[in-house]
Amino acid sequence: MVSSTTPTDITELPNFEKHGKVSVWCSTTSYDTIPDSYFEEDDQGLDAFAKNFSISEYDHENMETNGVASGTALVKSIIEDCSYSSAYGEGVIHKINKMGHAQVSWIILLFDFEYRNKLTKIHEDDFLQYVGSFVYDMDSTSLAEQEQIEAAREAKRLLEAQLLLETQAALVEADAAAESAPTIIPVVPKAATLKVSEAEPERIQPKGHNPWLK
Known part of the structure; x- marks a missing residue:
């Protein structure tokens, strides 16, 4: 689908570069059906993607793409291998699903870049839809x-x-x-047990009355 809004003159656009932000686009068109001309750059180094979204310039080294060669795949399976995606991946998945896409064919990411479609009034072209800009961390x-x-x-x-x-x-x-083991009680030998009374000498008791004993 082509945006019905005429792209803004690129000379009037601000620089969208912004540290710590990543802008994301997605496609549901099978990658092998997209013409090569869409990826060709002009003398200024701009391809059809940039011109269609009124992007005056971007650092090509900050661009990352991922997808399947043919057909579509679950959004998670495409975004999960992208750089630093633990910081923004879940947000991208949620947004694309909210856009009505359970599967996509490929995505484009521009790091340190905050595209503002409210300014350009361009949300999509023939092959790509703008998803949004998300915070990312290079330590992620x-x-x-x-x-x-x-x-x-x-x-x-x-x-x-x-x-x-x-x-x-x-x-x-x-x-x-x-x-459960039996209790063992030590037995003391009988020879060692002596009564105190047996150890004392027997006292002789007197028989009858002896006057000499007072």
């Missing part, structure tokens, strides 16, 4: 890497929990075995 990993890290952490947590359960089960089993 890709969405795919983040999921791998989280999966590894979850696997480690489950392993530690399993080891803890096995340790507790072993302690319970040891306690049960100790309680």
